[in-house]
Amino acid sequence: MDSNRIQYEPYKNRIITANEAAALFTDGAVVGSSGFTKAGDSKAVLPAFAKRAVVEDIGITLITGASLGHTTDSDLAEANALYRRMPFQVDNVLRQKINNGDVMFIDQHLSETAELLTNKHLPKMDYAVIEALEIDQNGNIIPTTSIGNSAAFAQLSEKVIIEINTSLPLSFKGIHDVFIPKNYPERDVINITTPNSRIGKGYIKVDPDKVVGIVFTELPDSPAQVAEPDDNTIGIAEHLMAFFKSEVQSGRLSPSLMPLQAGIGKIANAVMMGFLNSPFKNLTMYSEVLQDSTFHLIDAGIMDFASASSITVSQECHDNLIKNFDKYQDKIVLRPQNISNSPEVIRRLGVIAINTAIEFDIYGNVNSTHLSGTKMMNGIGGSGDFARNAYLSVFVTPSISKGGAISHVVPMVPHTDHTEHDVDILVTDQGLADLRGLAPRERAKVVIENCVHPDYKEALQDYFERACQLGGHTPHILGEAFAWHAGLAERGSMKPFCPA
């Protein structure tokens, strides 16, 4: 315990244990927790509540920024401690509970959770648990590796529990920009005009009267697992780099492109790494997560500035960031997720949004969330915030997986997260489809020509041609549209029994 991290005297007698904090939650309480893509999450109180819930058979509604780290969501799910969960998760145990209907999961655009709470479309929050680097002399929170929804939770919840995390040095400061828009009808402009605009404070404002406990922890964030680029991700990155080069040649983009957003995960990270060996320079990011690739690009002098809501990196990258913090301090900023993912700012800056699809169809509709249209994978996350309002909306996915049993280009997606209207560019290892300005029948041609794996090309072309014979602006054969998904369920492969 390092009580130097509490600069506000009245809090010093509110230090409690994680178990004492977890004991405060009543059955059915609505609890908000810091944490965005495993960064800056509650590492003491929520795990302690999971243990309590096993014994007492109670549960909560848990609202976070995005996914939590360590085994927190697993532990809570196994303890049946989650009645409701939003807005995002990536946990295997929780996922099963969601798909069994045991946990009510509300899959939300990451920009919107704070809106819904502020506007009282969601129930009143009872407790907020917020990780802090330290507490300033007014009782406010200096955040850690993410901001997420923490500022909104601190403002809107009845009571606040602060988790001071001593695993980060006190020097980890100056990268937070906390802005909370005023409530309706006084809502103000979010005056960010470049990725490095600063419009807020370096701390999360807290009403000290609401703070019921300070808990100490020294557990660091779970490190991100960074996968090595493979043939698929290298192929996708190459096609995208070639596209950006041609956009620069045509005069539509400059060599610094536009502010970049990249979804989390191995494909997006690999795509971003593609910029390392590219002619582009003075890049910026206006994204939700800073991953290893961001720091590699800064190190290489290719990226000038990066804005996000969290830092989710490997152990090695984390250690480098802490050791050389002053090198990065003026090149990154963390914001609340309703600001990092704000439709207003994304459109104003003209973000190039690169997100991963589970699958897309011949007309460019994208499924980001549901396996075979029914089973939740993770959630829509910020992909919709960015895709809808982007200067360019790019979705990437490998053409096939599971040894070819699954094609990620299908006749019709059985769940739509991003409609044809919001998708400009599709990329697989096979190639890139530029859908700008095309009608659905034209979109189908370029998708089949460029994106689908050769094993599925003939069947997809056949489907499209027969659908066109039936007519319509967006031709389909409704009775066959999901035949590939049915094949996967019945035979373990989307490939037709008898090749067409």
Place this chain on the structure above:
Amino acid sequence: MDSNRIQYEPYKNRIITANEAAALFTDGAVVGSSGFTKAGDSKAVLPAFAKRAVVEDIGITLITGASLGHTTDSDLAEANALYRRMPFQVDNVLRQKINNGDVMFIDQHLSETAELLTNKHLPKMDYAVIEALEIDQNGNIIPTTSIGNSAAFAQLSEKVIIEINTSLPLSFKGIHDVFIPKNYPERDVINITTPNSRIGKGYIKVDPDKVVGIVFTELPDSPAQVAEPDDNTIGIAEHLMAFFKSEVQSGRLSPSLMPLQAGIGKIANAVMMGFLNSPFKNLTMYSEVLQDSTFHLIDAGIMDFASASSITVSQECHDNLIKNFDKYQDKIVLRPQNISNSPEVIRRLGVIAINTAIEFDIYGNVNSTHLSGTKMMNGIGGSGDFARNAYLSVFVTPSISKGGAISHVVPMVPHTDHTEHDVDILVTDQGLADLRGLAPRERAKVVIENCVHPDYKEALQDYFERACQLGGHTPHILGEAFAWHAGLAERGSMKPFCPA
């Protein structure tokens, strides 16, 4: 001809006939035209081009604000004069050509067409044809009953043709607020903070060097056909009014609610008329179209101010507006459609968006565009601009039509325009489903309980229960999901052969 309407001397020798103007278009030219929901459209040059195209077998890409009036789209389509058409239409002949694959129709969010042109994602525009009330002393255009995309077209096209429409009196002025955001990377804030904010000019700026012809016309806008409220629309309006009352009672809304948006058409108009006999007051609109209901609400002292991109009203309402223009002049404003439909402004103002669905499914996904998933009806219009960014996103539709052969609540929509993430409230004549904060399985329960017609309730409940047995976050039976649509195609009814 009334050359007093040209206050810029150099234009006076550029007056030409509609036929002369239409003769300027080369085969394959990209032509932009004013016109938004039948208001302020080209009434001389485009019809003249339709006649020319019949003889010469040529065509154009036609980009408008939204739908055109009179028989212009029909005439162009019949003449095979449209190679490509965007972003919206409501024409029966054109619709058939689109669904046959003869016209490439690009269905766009109405806020985005100007963005796509500005960012060069669409081909360069050759000609803009823009209706004007008059031309000011600098050669700029005072618009008529709509602004639509006209300001962007005037700025981006190579050449400009102005249609001066003398059917409107010169007093029809002072209601236009034309703001064009700067290009990337200098994009600025759209500083609208209330529906009556004025941030632009009263005219559309034109470079006089680009003006190649001035054409006169005296043909007025096609009047809107206003349908009398019926049991369905009265029922929908009543459910929605009851909901708003309960929101006021709960303290979430004040009696002036939030700025309202209503889609065009008979249901939305009837819903708006529902406010006439309501306790709400000091209402405002931030919408895309002002319909008869807007003016009735202003007359009744219930609505204080209305912002939109066009005025599309009945003959009677039009005549009243012109006759009593000074009564309305300070209560309405028209804006470019990328401003009226700006995501930034819609979220900042906290708009309540009320749009019509073709159908929705048990999880709240909405189809606004495609009959049976394949045949284009009109287009997505502005519904997506508003639904995604609204304070509350409401979709309305009758529970059944065609004597009960069609249920507008279905197991799965065969085309998704608005995903579950963007839909808060669903209303039919049967009742209202409040989906806020609910997981998919909970959404299905309230949709089936409240919105579906009794004739389809048992079958929908049966589908949902059997789907839940298969599991998943969003349970479906993929092989059956479109069985109702198949029934409609095969037997003329969605009703099952043997009632479940």
